[in-house]
Amino acid sequence: MRNSVTPRAAGEVNHYDIETDVLVVGYGAAGASAAFAAAHAGARVLVLDRSGGAGGASAMSGGEIYLGGGTPIQVACGYEDSPEEMAAFLTAALGAGADPAKIEEYCAGSVEHFHWLVDRGVPFKPTMWDAPTWVPPTDDGLMWLGENSWPFTESAVPAPRGHRPAAKDFGGKLLMECLSSAAESAGANTLFDTYVSTLIVADDGTVVGVVARNYGKELTIRAPRGIVLTTGGFVDNDDMLAAHAPQLLGHNKVSAGTDDGSGIRMAQALGAAVRHMSAGQVGMSLIPGLAARGLVVNALGRRFINEDTYPGRIGQHALYRQNMGGSWAGDDTAVWVIVDEHGFDDVPEPQRWGVQPTHVAETPAELESLAGLPPGSLVATLTRYNEFATRAEDPDHHKSSRWLRPLTAPLAAIDVKAGIRPPAESGNRRGTGASVFTLGGLHTDLDGHVLDLDARPIPGLFAAGRAANGLHGFGYISGTSLGDGTFFGRRAGASAARRT
């Protein structure tokens, strides 16, 4: 049985097992940043996690952080940038309903945040990886995240802003090591294997502590300066997915298995507001380099996007619009990457992550038949694509001329739903076509206060990371989750420490 999230009245709590100034619930990147900031400001800080150590989903991530406005890494790699161009890009890329005030603040503070990360020991190498990929196989410090492809080239001067800790492949672990060391060096205390389900609330509505469980034993914790919820999203809670984001059900979950939405739910039980609970990041099971050199087509054999765009955007479109997840009744759910031999060979083997063609054919008609696409559909798509690619044009989907080249037989079709397995990952991913996490969460202000239904701060309650909605509308760009989690996590920790 799930633990109750109904708040407990402070009057019913006779005894506190633990007293601190600021309590941070959840020890991923947002929690570590909040704990550091609160401890640095002089507060007694306890940061706890339900698992056996720091990390959470942050430690399993690629480690990209979305930074710009002219960071030293951008400058060293020869790119100009400004907070205004960064904000213009994020406004377009984070989609309908993105938070303009948070975007402005985040972009204005981005260079400072870069230096803060460096001061916490996060290494960024001043070199650029300049090709479509999920995670470069190098320790290059900078990469594109869709800024140089349509439609965002229409709304902002392109500059790469994907900043990567200098680790080969997945940098999330290194990032978490730096941030948790920093928090603990600044004086934050830690407590593990402790699950918080319930907030303790004073008569005037102020949150003053939590009820937790540690190995089956109930613990009460008092934190009069504030509770910071950095408990992550809700991708591990299928009931919440069914109620708010059914499109994400059944896919691989990008999490440490602990993103059950507990922080969101316990704050909602107190009357906290949420935003964009239907939104999700979709890590689509395709190799971006192969997609950019070929076509991505739906179950009707039609292209639906410029294949050189940020691959998470391909994934969102595939899942929410092309029915890859099957949440729209009727339509088939298949998605295919179509490449020719030249395109396949053009992507170095290590960057192909072991992906092999599902079908190979000497003619488009044969490939279409093997893939079970409607008769004539893929043939028409290829004919049209090649006709315009010859002239370096793509009137339908605006792929950059850099990637436009007629495809010639023999051709291969790769079934996206067969799945891929990144080399840095030990687990086997099921083939659903996507690995997802949730973007919806608590409504917060610029200082990390959780807001109620009247949009007023709930005294004593803060949130950051994916427990909050943060910058996001319906859209997503890699690095904005670790980005806003660390940026507004710092704000939340500092705000809590300031309370008296």
Place this chain on the structure above:
Amino acid sequence: MRNSVTPRAAGEVNHYDIETDVLVVGYGAAGASAAFAAAHAGARVLVLDRSGGAGGASAMSGGEIYLGGGTPIQVACGYEDSPEEMAAFLTAALGAGADPAKIEEYCAGSVEHFHWLVDRGVPFKPTMWDAPTWVPPTDDGLMWLGENSWPFTESAVPAPRGHRPAAKDFGGKLLMECLSSAAESAGANTLFDTYVSTLIVADDGTVVGVVARNYGKELTIRAPRGIVLTTGGFVDNDDMLAAHAPQLLGHNKVSAGTDDGSGIRMAQALGAAVRHMSAGQVGMSLIPGLAARGLVVNALGRRFINEDTYPGRIGQHALYRQNMGGSWAGDDTAVWVIVDEHGFDDVPEPQRWGVQPTHVAETPAELESLAGLPPGSLVATLTRYNEFATRAEDPDHHKSSRWLRPLTAPLAAIDVKAGIRPPAESGNRRGTGASVFTLGGLHTDLDGHVLDLDARPIPGLFAAGRAANGLHGFGYISGTSLGDGTFFGRRAGASAARRT
């Protein structure tokens, strides 16, 4: 400034201006049904509305009620049906995340609910309207709502279940007259021009009353058996749309202007759970008869759905998947209906609601150019459609052979975003392509109790109609809103009356 929804403690309320047993907040179809049921069960009932009379969005609607399982009207028109087939259809049509327990209950009780409506004076004529339309121009009592078209023909034996009060055109006004008369005849008292913003809550969490405003004066109302929230959805609240359903922003609102989500918000402020806040019904600005006889294409000149399906499904697909609302960055938002002269003339003039072709051309290529579609796109779509239509096939979208016929020049393109104006409506609709309302709302059980974040009933608090999510997942079928509003409205009213 918006009224606060933060609950008021009962201990702070010294005086109640009004005392009743059951209070129903909002006097549309759900509210009238709840008020009738509570009064019928012997409770003192007050039903109030913020406007000057009963009606709400219900009175402006077409009046369709989704009923089946073998109603007398279905039998008289020669259709067999069963609760099981009805449930199979609704499960598929109401989309990912629909509530299986509510669907089962609703279908099992549908024939009884039909008789209840008849007993309340709602007239249904035992005649069938058998053609695609939003609202038949007759008083026929039965119509299809997508049951006889793909994909639902795959999952349930088709039977028409759109039951219409015997009024020409829009039947919502007649329905509301019957239901409000019934409620008042059963003894329900009424109060108008009264806006409820705040719930009054006892120390143990029981909802015992409300704070309201009547012409600027605060009124406190005590209702110890229960408060039933039938306040409607939130399509009139742009802040809520931006936070939860940005796809619906900017469109025509199907409401009486009072669907500001107040009931949802005041319950959430108390810790109530919500579901599917991103979902919406999309009344698309097309003439279903013209669409079924022609093609519906997106801004790339491509078909995206079987044009003979329930037109609300075309609208949802256009808005959420084809970007008619513009919530996905980049892609154009145009949607066109393409017809030939034969198809246009085949729809009687009154059923065309004054819609005229936006462009007319002698060749597909000329039409494509006039409509600003990518070169070759519409030509290819028409060639493919005609090729298969000649053989009565539609391998891409599965339109019924009843409507498959090659289109021949001259051809017309009708810009869906130019809008249409139903003859029964006095207001001018702006051209956005859609008229929308929200489907997301409070999480309730089968007895209409509002559930908290632990899925436990909040004592004293009930909801029905579009303040609740009801049956719905992400999908929608006309008649399920008046249907579940009246059906579960009765349950909620009776449940409240039973409380002691």
